[in-house]
Amino acid sequence: MTLELAGALAAVVGADHVRPIPGQPALAVTPGSPTELADVVRITADAGAAVVPVGAGFRAARVRGLGERRRVHLSSERLDQVVQLDETSMLCHAQAGLTGAALEKILAPRGLSLGDYPPGILGSSLGGLIGVRTPGKSSARHGFFEEAVAGLSAVLADGRTIHTRVAPRRSTGPDLARALCGSEGTIGYITAAVLRLHRRPEARLLAAYVLPSVDAAIAAAFLALREECAPAGLRIVDATEARLHFPDAGLADGQALLVACTAGPTDLAACDRDLIASAVAAEGGAAADLGLAERWWRRRLGTEPTPEPSPGFQASAGPGQLTAAYHAIRRAVPTARLHVSRFDLDGAVVFATLVDDRGDALAGDALTATVARAEAAATAAGAWLLGARPTALDPYLKALRAQLDPRGVMNPGALTES
Amino acid sequence: MADHFTTADVARQLDDCTFCPKMCRHACPVSTTTGRESLIPQAKMDRLNKLVHDQEPWRPDTTESLWACTGCRHCTVYCDHDNEPGLVLLSGRAEANKRGAGHPALAGYGERFRARDQRLAADARERFGAEAFASTGAIGFWPGCDSLDKGTADVAAAQAVFERLGLGPVPLVDAGLACAGYPLLAAGLPDEFRWHAGKVATALRRFQTIVIGCSACRHAITALYQGEGISVGTTVVSIAEFLATHADKLPAPATKKRVHYHDPCYLARSAGVIEEPRRVLGQVADVREFAWSGVDTECCGGGGLLPKTMPAVADAMARRRLAELAAQGGGIVATACGTCALMLRRNAPDGVEVSDLATAVANLTDTPFTPPAAPADEP
Amino acid sequence: MxxxxxxxxxxxxxxxxxxxxxxxxxxxxxxxxxxxxxxxxxxxxxxxxxxxxxxxxxxxxxxxxxxxxxxxxxxxxxxxxxxxxxxxxxxxxxxxxxxxxxTKRMAALRGIRASDQVVDVEAGLSGERFERELTRRGYTFGNFPSSIYCSTVGGWLATRAAGQLSTKYGKVEDRVAGLTLVTGTGEVVDTDGPRRAIGGPDWTQLVLGSEGTLGIITSARLRLSPAPQLKVLRGFEVDNVAAGVEALRRVLQRGLKPAVVRLYDELDTFVNSFGHHHHDAAAAELRHTHAPVPLPGEGALPPLPPPPRATDDDGPLERLLGMVRKARHGLRGDAFTAVLDRPRLINRVVGTVAEKIARKGCKLIIGLEGARLRTEVEAALTFAELERAGARDQGEEPGRAWLARRYAVSYKMSPVFRDGAFVDTMEVATSWATLLDLYHSVRAALGKHAVVMAHFSHAYPEGCSIYFTFAAHAPDRAASERLYDTIWKDGLEAATRVGATISHHHGVGMLRAPYMAGEHREAMAILTALKHSFDPDDVMNPGKLGLAARRWEAR
Missing domain, CATH: 3.30.43.10 (Uridine Diphospho-n-acetylenolpyruvylglucosamine Reductase, domain 2)
Structure with a gap:
């Protein structure tokens, strides 16, 4: 049966672009154009198989709950063209298989950028960046990644292609592109997006501060944000993490290191830096060696290695719950290295590196137990875990999917109650 | 501003309201309290416009919304067209009566008004004694019907304040009447209003200055009588304005209590009396403002005969007015109008104390000077 | 049944x-x-x-x-x-x-959570009352539509409304943390989740703008900003629309966020200055605090106009009488409709007068507000950027004049309708690259039938909206409705042709329903599916938003 499907798909995309996945009733298919992709979806649907979206650099597609059902792992990696770059409107129409990093390379010589999103996320394809929501895809200056989306093209379960119209804002019903953002390929397969761009900043200013406590550092961060400071990056590192990552900062127990980068027109970048400095002063902090901030920034850009291991746990919280969430995780896992970043007025994310008392990464049962402890503590403090999802509207999502995809073709294992 | 009283201008106002995107709706206390779209000023004027164009028959059910207005003029603050819905709606009420489409609750209102007025005048004579009245003099006091009915302690307090200020006993105007007649106009009975106004004016003319305790009476006498060709020829001021000229003589307590001042609409928005009552109250209290006050004051529900035509709504308006204070855990409210005091008192939630301006002045000192012979209200 | x-x-x-x-x-x-x-x-x-x-x-x-x-x-x-x-x-x-x-009896401002800068508010609260209460407590929601006196918070959410300061604060959909909604199945659902994060589509964004077709929004959690510490307003003059648009684009794309951005085209500038209305605060105060006084002996109540005599609707005699009647109050009304009967001529003449002869150029109002330090810096950068783009600083007065009359547009409707004409507004939006195409093609489409003016008032780094005002006249109701429909058809089709959206902030309702298919094309499939999902029996506001209403139409 899979053979027959493979043949039908090969006729569309060429035999080189259909290959069986060993040990699974699955085919990996890489169409070369949106039209081919639409045909693949249609043929897959007609064959009663499922479509599982796969992007570049994106973690393995979830195939939970599919059992022995045949599936096509549909990759957008050959859809990697910039369709149009509108420098007048600072809009870029790009195919979904292009990675954020590759797009940045195209934009940079033109003085443009996707914005100051954490470079770490940009290895993903645009389709993955848009199709999956995680708290890391945010920037205080530019918002969440889905807010960069001005328009989308997608293939629905029946093979129809839709293009949402591009406009800065509109009042013509709900924002239909948002049905696709974050829906992990269940509503449609994203083939292209029109993204809002930003100018590369004229100035980028770094600063580092030491504050008497993490509480004071968090308070200082929100104080600055409420004065409309919009940093390109801001991170609070607690003493445990600083001992490994910034040993020369000499942080005493309980103290916190705050590193920040402000960007934009020079005067504005300077204004934002000053706002952070006064907020820090108001919370009893003082300036620290600028080299600490420079090191943080180099690591962020990947030009200098970050000490291993990397964080294995994250929880996000609103401004009102953030301090409590930090302390809850701190208490639950006393050995963890913690930092707080991705700040905006809606809150921030606590990242934890889970290590034992020798500083080695936890693994196996110890890791599972520690993560469970951290999760319970964070949740009790009002924080949200990565991948968590309010389920109150699940019946409506189910009905929406049933409408658009009655045969359950589009990533059927995703966004369902486990 | 007299152009508001021409046929052409009324036609213009009706049209401007009919086609207006409801810019005053947030200011109308009746529609805000009920949520009824047909009671926003724009819809009431639209309705009257249909009636005068014979696009609707004049019937009690089609004219109902003409009565849903207290005449508080809050809408006019937001009207770039310079319209006066409250005034025009009164003309609509008069026309409705003429066409036999008056409000059912106001059937025979003229009779009832006269009977109540005479009863109140007689009761007052009995309560305060003939010696408290005079038919001529330098200053006469005209408390207004709601004070004579349900606020006799306020009347007595006012007299005590006058004495304390060294003005001697200020007599009540001996007219055999209690009300200046505004309710007759609100009932759509301009002919009866004219007749009544003539009698009141005759009595008032014999004084050099008249001090008035009711904001609607002040408006009727100083503004509306003239339209009926009735001239009073006497200085007519509200008690707030009168006390303001003597405010510096009021004894200040060692510590001032917090008191919210409620602006009566007919003082703040019809007569521009906003600063004076605050000056008076400020002598004896720490004056606090409602979120909506002064020119933006919100109506207590007492105007326009709303307590007769939509009693539940009128009371709800008063409760709404005090809700802000209730949410803060209560407090004292002072106002400078007998009708406002009555409405607010009747609907005050627990912890909110409502006081007439004169009573507040008399009581909020270290040596309260409520009169010795203050007669108790009948239950 | x-x-x-x-x-x-x-x-x-x-x-x-x-x-x-x-x-x-x-x-x-x-x-x-x-x-x-x-x-x-x-x-x-x-x-x-x-x-x-x-x-x-x-x-x-x-x-x-x-x-x-x-x-x-x-x-x-x-x-x-x-x-x-x-x-x-x-x-x-x-x-x-x-x-x-x-919804107006659900009008409570339930509470403000200071740590998160959000407010919980019920849908029926009046916009003006909402914003005043926030001001009293030191906050602003930042939405100031010219309808703020009459619209409700729920109406804003249902239509994705925008206010005069949207360039800084965003449209309402940019300010919503969550909604409580009664869906078409009668279930109460809450879309309030942490915005960061979370798997699945953003339901808030799928409900906002649904105009009651998916459910009724009963309350919302909205984002607040601190009440501004500093407000700056300034007027500029630019040579023409194109120069103004370019100046605005440069400001927005430099990452600056003025609150008020209003660029008037030549006719809008001309009309605004022609009817220049110096706001007399003292006179207004007097009017608000003093009731009108009748003339002596003319009656305490104004006389109602007599019922009209029965004549043919808008027959020639009635029109003649109408003109005589109006003549007594000046010729304004009829001169006005006479002007509207020749829209092409007027569009051309006034454009010429303003552009070539008077060389007045176009007026541009820019305002900034917010936290003191950042507003000062952004204002300096903004004004410098505008001057670099050739805009000429006119000082604070034009800004103050605009502020004093900021909601005046909503009062201009009545006199036009009273005079027998009609007026409406069409707000469309597109990217900067096609903005001038949009301006010229819609203006040309409307200008065949109506006197047209426009301003550009909600700007974004990637584009801008255009707010067209058009006035026209036809002899009777049937002809007016025909003309009205033609104007909208021509205008919206012109907008769709250049790739613009047919509504920036007024919504769809019945007016734009026929144009929704052109707006969303195949993507209407998602809207239809949402509708079936939230309202399987089509009870919620049927026949709106371009959604089919077969169940009801069959009757």
Whole structure:
């Protein structure tokens, strides 16, 4: 049966672009154009198989709950063209298989950028960046990644292609592109997006501060944000993490290191830096060696290695719950290295590196137990875990999917109650 | 501003309201309290416009919304067209009566008004004694019907304040009447209003200055009588304005209590009396403002005969007015109008104390000077 | 089969009691319309509405709303949500009868959570009352539409409204943390989740703008900003629209966020300066604090106008009489309609006068507000950027004049309709690259039938909206409606042709429903699917937003 499907798909995309996945009733298919992709979806649907979206650099597609059902792992990696770059409107129409990093390379010589999103996320394809929501895809200056989306093209379960119209804002019903953002390929397969761009900043200013406590550092961060400071990056590192990552900062127990980068027109970048400095002063902090901030920034850009291991746990919280969430995780896992970043007025994310008392990464049962402890503590403090999802509207999502995809073709294992 | 009283201008106002995107709706206390779209000023004027164009028959059910207005003029603050819905709606009420489409609750209102007025005048004579009245003099006091009915302690307090200020006993105007007649106009009975106004004016003319305790009476006498060709020829001021000229003589307590001042609409928005009552109250209290006050004051529900035509709504308006204070855990409210005091008192939630301006002045000192012979209200 | 009105009334009374249900003709008549100018044409002609609600109900809690929706679903009766009735697209017209739910008795500002800078507010609260209460507590929501006096918070959310400061604060959809909604199944759902994060589509964004077709929004959690510490307003002058657009683009794309951005085209500039109205604060204060006084002996009450004599609707005699009547009050009205009868000429002449002879150029108002330090820096950068782009600084006065009259546009509707003409506005938006195409093509399309002016007032780094105002005149109601429909058809099709959206912030309602297919094309499939998902029986505001209403149309 899979053979027959493979043949039908090969006729569309060429035999080189259909290959069986060993040990699974699955085919990996890489169409070369949106039209081919639409045909693949249609043929897959007609064959009663499922479509599982796969992007570049994106973690393995979830195939939970599919059992022995045949599936096509549909990759957008050959859809990697910039369709149009509108420098007048600072809009870029790009195919979904292009990675954020590759797009940045195209934009940079033109003085443009996707914005100051954490470079770490940009290895993903645009389709993955848009199709999956995680708290890391945010920037205080530019918002969440889905807010960069001005328009989308997608293939629905029946093979129809839709293009949402591009406009800065509109009042013509709900924002239909948002049905696709974050829906992990269940509503449609994203083939292209029109993204809002930003100018590369004229100035980028770094600063580092030491504050008497993490509480004071968090308070200082929100104080600055409420004065409309919009940093390109801001991170609070607690003493445990600083001992490994910034040993020369000499942080005493309980103290916190705050590193920040402000960007934009020079005067504005300077204004934002000053706002952070006064907020820090108001919370009893003082300036620290600028080299600490420079090191943080180099690591962020990947030009200098970050000490291993990397964080294995994250929880996000609103401004009102953030301090409590930090302390809850701190208490639950006393050995963890913690930092707080991705700040905006809606809150921030606590990242934890889970290590034992020798500083080695936890693994196996110890890791599972520690993560469970951290999760319970964070949740009790009002924080949200990565991948968590309010389920109150699940019946409506189910009905929406049933409408658009009655045969359950589009990533059927995703966004369902486990 | 007299152009508001021409046929052409009324036609213009009706049209401007009919086609207006409801810019005053947030200011109308009746529609805000009920949520009824047909009671926003724009819809009431639209309705009257249909009636005068014979696009609707004049019937009690089609004219109902003409009565849903207290005449508080809050809408006019937001009207770039310079319209006066409250005034025009009164003309609509008069026309409705003429066409036999008056409000059912106001059937025979003229009779009832006269009977109540005479009863109140007689009761007052009995309560305060003939010696408290005079038919001529330098200053006469005209408390207004709601004070004579349900606020006799306020009347007595006012007299005590006058004495304390060294003005001697200020007599009540001996007219055999209690009300200046505004309710007759609100009932759509301009002919009866004219007749009544003539009698009141005759009595008032014999004084050099008249001090008035009711904001609607002040408006009727100083503004509306003239339209009926009735001239009073006497200085007519509200008690707030009168006390303001003597405010510096009021004894200040060692510590001032917090008191919210409620602006009566007919003082703040019809007569521009906003600063004076605050000056008076400020002598004896720490004056606090409602979120909506002064020119933006919100109506207590007492105007326009709303307590007769939509009693539940009128009371709800008063409760709404005090809700802000209730949410803060209560407090004292002072106002400078007998009708406002009555409405607010009747609907005050627990912890909110409502006081007439004169009573507040008399009581909020270290040596309260409520009169010795203050007669108790009948239950 | 529509249940009979009496049954509907009884069922409603069973839910909310007798006092908060009405089947009074006066109420039904009022709730039959909003401020859609096309409905005003019918009203002016004295026509009675043909589409009336069966009953009006005023619930006070979300539970009552849910019970009403469940009841309507059982009886097979449509539900029409109603806020301030200030919409300009016919969104609240009960096309197939049904129960109009007025939200205005759900109007509490429940509370502000200072740590998160959010407010919980019920849908029926008046915009002006909402913003004043926030000001009192040191915050702003930042939405200041010219309808703020008459619209409700729920109406803003249902239509994705925008205010005059949207360039800084965003449109309302940019300021929503979560919604409470009664869906078409009668279930209460909450879309409030942490914005960061979370798997699945953003339901808040899928409900905002649904104009009551998916459910009724009963309350919302909205984002607040601190009340501004500093406000700066400045007027500039640019040579022409193109120069102004370029100047704005440069400001926005430098990452600057002025709050107020208003670029008037030549005719809008001309009309604005021609009718320059110096706001006299003292005179206004006097008017607000003093009731008008009748002339001695002329009566305490003004005389009502007599009923009109029976004549043919707008017949030649009536028109002549009308002109005589107006002549007594100056010629303005008829001169005005005479002008409107020759729109092409006027569009050309005024454009020429303003552009070539008077060389007045275009007016540009820029305002910034917010935290003191950042506003100061952004203002300096903004003004410098504008001057670099060739804009000439006119000082603070034009800004102050605009602020004093900021809602004045909403009062200009009445005199136009009174004078027998009509006026409406068309707000469209697109990217900067196609903005001037949009301006010229819509202006040309409208200019065949109407006098047109425009301003650019909501700017984004990637584009901008254009707000066209058009006025026209036709001899009678039927001709006016025909002309009105033609103008909209030509205007919106011109917008779609250049790739613009057909509405930036007024919404769809009945007016734009026929153009939704052109707006969204295949993507309408998602809207239709959302509709089936939230409202399987099509009881929520049927026949709006371009969604099919076969269940009701078949009757």
């Amino acid at each position: 529509v249940a009979d009105a009496d049954r509907v009334r009884r069922e409603l009374e069973g839910i909310v009691g007798p006092r908060r249900v009405s089947v009074r003709p006066g109420d039904l008549d009022t709730y039959a319309r909003d401020m859609w100018p096309r409905l005003l044409l019918a009203r002016r002609a004295g026509a009675t509405p043909t589409m009336l609600p069966t009953a009006v109900v005023w619930p006070e809690t979300v539970r009552e709303v849910a019970a009403i929706v469940r009841m309507a679903r059982n009886l097979g009766v449509p539900i029409i949500p109603y806020g301030g009735g200030s919409g300009v697209c016919g969104g609240v017209v009960p096309r197939f009868g049904g129960i109009t739910i007025d």
